[in-house]
Amino acid sequence: xxxxTDPLTRPVPPERLHYETGMxxxxxxxxxxxxxxxxxxxxxxxxxxxxxTVAGLEVQWLPALEALTSPPRPARExxxxxxxxxxxxxxxxxxxxxxxxCLRLAVWFEQQAEDPAGRDRxxxxxxxxxxxxxxxxxxxxFIAYAPCxxxxxxxxxxxxxxxxxxxxxxxxxDGSLLSLVxxxxxxPRIPRRPFPDLSGLSDPExxxxxxxxxxxxxxWLEDALWESGGDRLSHLPEHxxxxxxxxxxxxRIVIPARPGPPVVRDMxxxxxxxxxxxxxxxxxxxxxxxxxxxx
Numbered sequence: 336x337x338x339x340t341d342p343l344t345r346p347v348p349p350e351r352l353h354y355e356t357g358m359x360x361x362x363x364x365x366x367x368x369x370x371x372x373x374x375x376x377x378x379x380x381x382x383x384x385x386x387x388t389v390a391g392l393e394v395q396w397l398p399a400l401e402a403l404t405s406p407p408r409p410a411r412e413x414x415x416x417x418x419x420x421x422x423x424x425x426x427x428x429x430x431x432x433x434x435x436x437c438l439r440l441a442v443w444f445e446q447q448a449e450d451p452a453g454r455d456r457x458x459x460x461x462x463x464x465x466x467x468x469x470x471x472x473x474x475x476x477f478i479a480y481a482p483c484x485x486x487x488x489x490x491x492x493x494x495x496x497x498x499x500x501x502x503x504x505x506x507x508x509d510g511s512l513l514s515l516v517x518x519x520x521x522x523p524r525i526p527r528r529p530f531p532d533l534s535g536l537s538d539p540e541x542x543x544x545x546x547x548x549x550x551x552x553x554x555w556l557e558d559a560l561w562e563s564g565g566d567r568l569s570h571l572p573e574h575x576x577x578x579x580x581x582x583x584x585x586x587r588i589v590i591p592a593r594p595g596p597p598v599v600r601d602m603x604x605x606x607x608x609x610x611x612x613x614x615x616x617x618x619x620x621x622x623x624x625x626x627x628x629x630x
Contacts, residue, residue, distance in 0.1 A: 337504075339482050339483070339484050339504075339507065341428075342366070346560075346566075379427070381423065381425065384427075385528070386425045387423060387526075387614035388420065388585070388613055388615050389615075391418050391421065393417070393420070394416070394585050396416075396588065397411065398606075415437070415515070415588065415606075416438075417432060417513060417585065418432075418435055419432050419433055420432055422583055428509075430479070432511055440515075440606070444457075454597050457517065461595070468589055468609070469589050469591075471589040472517070472589070472590040474517050476586045477514045477515075477516060478514075478583050478585055479512045479514070481511055484506070485504055485506055487505065488503065490502055525584070526584045529556070531548075531549045533545060584612070585610070586612065588606055589607045591603070591604035591606065
């Protein structure tokens with residue numbers, strides 16, 4: 336399915352339509368009405384719940400398995416799998432995964448190793464053991480919201496007016512896009528909440544006062560959300576320059592390898608996955624349970 340541009344990725348505030356009897360409407364009007372309601376819901380979700388994993392979306396490494404006849408078992412290539420789940424991105428959009436997403440890790444690594452530029456990236460992404468991670472090739476798993484067009488129906492021809500079979504997509508499916516990003520930085524960052532550090536404040540009233548100051552002066556994120564030109568999202572510390580800022584961090588994986596050049600995989604060790612580094616979005620019931628209210 337072809338992807339389309341989401342109007343919520345523009346910083347222009349949506350406007351509600353105003354109707355009058357006899358007013359002529361076109362497709363843009365109905366799109367604007369959808370954008371308004373989607374934008375209000377997304378803004379509320381982003382500010383009240385924050386971006387992060389709501390449920391599921393665990394990144395799992397599945398090693399390759401050879402086929403067996405007794406007991407019967409089909410062969411399986413090495414995979415990274417993201418389990419079904421739900422997340423909120425920075426714009427408050429839902430990323431819903433209903434079926435497991437799969438990335439063929441061995442094929443991906445071979446493709447990197449066969450390309451000269453890819454070999455350089457693998458070498459740069461090799462890190463000695465540090466910051467709680469083992470040595471190997473470090474890569475981060477991201478997921479992003481991806482609206483996809485489908486369900487074509489007859490429509491007025493647009494563009495090439497010589498066409499006789501005018502059709503257009505009639506539905507937009509809220510899809511997702513999975514990516515695996517090599518971390519070539521010396522000390523690649525992981526996600527952090529933009530909240531103030533309260534660790535040195537033991538008095539509850541002082542902690543509350545500091546957080547109220549944050550709410551009044553720093554919690555409005557719109558000025559920092561968009562780049563100075565106002566046409567694209569700013570990058571978070573965990574993003575690379577090749578990303579567009581909408582991607583949501585899920586996990587860091589460490590692929591065992593021997594340093595190069597060229598970098599060669601070490602097949603005697605397992606790939607390690609660090610899911611706990613991501614940000615989570617907790618419901619009110621979950622927060623109450625964490626606070627000790629068990630009923």
